[in-house]
Amino acid sequence: MADWSYIPQVLVSGLGIGCVYGLIGIGFCVIYNASGIVNFAQGAFVMLGGMITHVLFARNGVPLPLAALVAVAAVAALGVAIERVVVRPLWNRKATMFVMILATLAAQIVVERLTLIAVGDQPKTLPVFTDRPPLMIGPVAIGYQLIWIVGGSLAIVAALAAFFGLTRTGKAMRACSINREAAALQGIPVSRMLALAFALSAALGAIAGILITPTQYTAFNVGVPFAISGFIAAIVGGFGRPFGAFLGGLLLGLLQALAIVGFGAGLKNVAALSVLLLFLFIRPSGILGAAK
Amino acid sequence: MTILPSTTSPDRRPFGLVGLLPWLFAAVVVGYAMVVGGYAATVVSFALIYAVFVTGLNLFMGFAAQVSFGQNAFAAIGGYLSAVLTASHGWPPLPAMLLGIAAAVLVAAIVGFPTLRLKGHYLAMGTLAIGLITYEITVEWQSVTQGYMGISGIPPIGIGPYEVTSDRGQLILLSLVVAACAFAAARIRRSRFGRALSAVAGSEEAATALGIEVARYKLLAFLLSAGFAALAGSLFVHVVGFVSPEVFGLHMVIVTFTMLYVGGIGTVAGPLVGALIVSLLPETFRAFKDYQDLAYGAVLIVLLIYAPRGLASLFSPRGRS
Numbered sequence: 001m002a003d004w005s006y007i008p009q010v011l012v013s014g015l016g017i018g019c020v021y022g023l024i025g026i027g028f029c030v031i032y033n034a035s036g037i038v039n040f041a042q043g044a045f046v047m048l049g050g051m052i053t054h055v056l057f058a059r060n061g062v063p064l065p066l067a068a069l070v071a072v073a074a075v076a077a078l079g080v081a082i083e084r085v086v087v088r089p090l091w092n093r094k095a096t097m098f099v100m101i102l103a104t105l106a107a108q109i110v111v112e113r114l115t116l117i118a119v120g121d122q123p124k125t126l127p128v129f130t131d132r133p134p135l136m137i138g139p140v141a142i143g144y145q146l147i148w149i150v151g152g153s154l155a156i157v158a159a160l161a162a163f164f165g166l167t168r169t170g171k172a173m174r175a176c177s178i179n180r181e182a183a184a185l186q187g188i189p190v191s192r193m194l195a196l197a198f199a200l201s202a203a204l205g206a207i208a209g210i211l212i213t214p215t216q217y218t219a220f221n222v223g224v225p226f227a228i229s230g231f232i233a234a235i236v237g238g239f240g241r242p243f244g245a246f247l248g249g250l251l252l253g254l255l256q257a258l259a260i261v262g263f264g265a266g267l268k269n270v271a272a273l274s275v276l277l278l279f280l281f282i283r284p285s286g287i288l289g290a291a292k
Numbered sequence: 293m294t295i296l297p298s299t300t301s302p303d304r305r306p307f308g309l310v311g312l313l314p315w316l317f318a319a320v321v322v323g324y325a326m327v328v329g330g331y332a333a334t335v336v337s338f339a340l341i342y343a344v345f346v347t348g349l350n351l352f353m354g355f356a357a358q359v360s361f362g363q364n365a366f367a368a369i370g371g372y373l374s375a376v377l378t379a380s381h382g383w384p385p386l387p388a389m390l391l392g393i394a395a396a397v398l399v400a401a402i403v404g405f406p407t408l409r410l411k412g413h414y415l416a417m418g419t420l421a422i423g424l425i426t427y428e429i430t431v432e433w434q435s436v437t438q439g440y441m442g443i444s445g446i447p448p449i450g451i452g453p454y455e456v457t458s459d460r461g462q463l464i465l466l467s468l469v470v471a472a473c474a475f476a477a478a479r480i481r482r483s484r485f486g487r488a489l490s491a492v493a494g495s496e497e498a499a500t501a502l503g504i505e506v507a508r509y510k511l512l513a514f515l516l517s518a519g520f521a522a523l524a525g526s527l528f529v530h531v532v533g534f535v536s537p538e539v540f541g542l543h544m545v546i547v548t549f550t551m552l553y554v555g556g557i558g559t560v561a562g563p564l565v566g567a568l569i570v571s572l573l574p575e576t577f578r579a580f581k582d583y584q585d586l587a588y589g590a591v592l593i594v595l596l597i598y599a600p601r602g603l604a605s606l607f608s609p610r611g612r613s
Contacts, residue, residue, distance in 0.1 A: 038413040038416070038417075086593055089597045090596065090597060093597075095596070095600070097412050098359045098416065101359075101361075101413060101416050102549055102592070102596060103592070103597070105361075106546065106549075106589040106592040106593045106596070107589070109542075109546050109586075109588070109589035110586055110589040110593070112585075113585045113586035114586060117586070224542065228420075228424065231417055266431070266432040267428070267432060269424065269425075270428045270429065270432070273421040273424055273425045273428075276417065276418070276421050277407075277418060277422075277425075280406075280407075280410055280417070280421075281406040281409075284410065284414055
């Protein structure tokens with residue numbers, strides 16, 4: 001049964017997956033802040049990030065960094081496409097929140113099924129970025145992919161902080177999240193910000209997918225579980241707070257890793273979903289309090 | 293606010309000719325399946341089972357304008373309890389079905405109480421989580437559910453030695469059940485309870501001001517909806533004789549929402565019409581099995597954008613958004 005000497009090792013890998021959940025959670029927040037929409041197609045971006053990179057790298061021999069870049073760009077373009085084709089018409093009609101959720105969930109299914117038809121149902125993976133034996137710190141092994149994940153995530157979080165804090169566009173997006181009408185009156189192109197938010201969010205999802213794929217695998221149907229974990233991260237962090245979402249992701253990753261030790265890998269999703277329900281019932285504003 | 297049902301009193305006139313069209317359509321389809329039998333009967337049987345589920349979904353989402361992405365959980369509870377009790381413990385089907393429905397309603401009461409306090413995307417995600425947790429449990433609790441392998445050898449519905457095994461027999465039985473469900477939905481809509489739900493749908497604040505206990509009515513609608521879902525789940529396992537987790541997975545959520553929107557959310561005939569159309573369409577190009585969910589998703593998006601009140605609204609003079 002559970003061997004508690006594994007705990008430090010388990011926590012370290014929980015930290016890695018937690019970073020990925022955090023990135024996905026930030027993706028939710030970016031769109032939510034720009035529009036008040038919760039995009040349930042977020043998982044499709046994660047899945048496609050890993051999948052497109054795999055197809056380019058393993059089937060067409062494109063070097064890995066280039067394949068990853070192309071994948072991120074392609075998924076960002078898909079994000080804009082979903083915004084234009086699915087979200088925009090509903091947005092213009094002032095459709096209810098529920099209709100928007102259902103439409104994005106349907107978009108998720110469409111992308112999933114197209115992927116299934118294009119590449120089949122076999123799980124795919126990517127090679128680790130740096131193929132060397134893991135670093136040993138005491139009894140704890142730290143793989144190079146984990147360093148990539150944590151380092152990459154932190155770099156992205158820092159870049160986002162700079163983007164939102166320093167650039168004109170980032171500030172404009174924040175203005176939209178505070179008050180869309182006031183932002184529009186200041187001459188900020190709110191609708192273009194919405195498209196940009198989808199592109200940014202999709203790119204974040206794709207990066208998360210590319211980072212995590214070498215340690216697990218990717219298949220057409222991995223999107224929804226990742227999206228749910230990202231959403232839980234966003235809720236735990238206080239919905240609408242990007243950096244709270246990252247923190248929430250770390251917390252969720254650690255909790256889930258412990259749950260795997262305690263109850264077995266099969267119940268890890270049940271554990272994560274139970275965390276979601278607990279937070280929803282007891283503290284829906286998250287540990288940091290909701291953004292509004 | 294286009295998905296809200298009409299908040300005026302429901303029409304009390306007897307059905308006009310136009311209002312009869314959806315029922316006529318359903319009768320023709322079921323009648324055709326009855327005559328042809330075989331594969332057509334199987335497809336229409338599944339459609340009728342879905343119609344029971346969607347009728348329940350419509351009570352909660354159409355009449356009361358609430359959101360639940362997790363009603364498949366209650367279908368799973370009803371279906372699996374029926375399957376385990378009959379196939380593994382030798383119960384007769386009817387008591388197993390009743391217990392399955394009772395258990396689903398009980399679970400709905402326990403989870404509904406905290407969940408229905410949530411609003412907006414929190415409610416959506418909370419209910420989705422309930423459906424997914426149930427799915428994971430049916431996969432992982434192998435000693436009872438046998439995981440992905442599923443449970444087979446579930447007996448057909450019947451009392452004592454009289455079992456409904458023929459295609460036509462099942463079709464007749466399911467038609468009766470669906471008719472009873474539609475009748476119940478129509479009665480509920482015109483009752484005090486139904487009017488209260490429609491007030492809740494219009495505005496919770498206004499409903500409260502009228503003295504309606506909003507939380508209680510929402511919970512009641514949720515329980516009713518869960519009961520319909522469990523009935524559908526039970527019917528499915530007894531008609532097919534087999535159950536696996538996939539039956540009640542995310543696929544079911546998407547398919548049933550498509551049915552609800554195709555038929556027309558908030559109407560009485562909508563769930564039946566939607567279930568029949570959505571079940572029959574893929575059969576016309578059955579060769580492309582992989583494309584089915586793709587088609588459901590795409591159709592759902594197109595409907596949400598261009599015809600948010602569904603096809604049945606075309607038949608109904610009150611169906612304008």
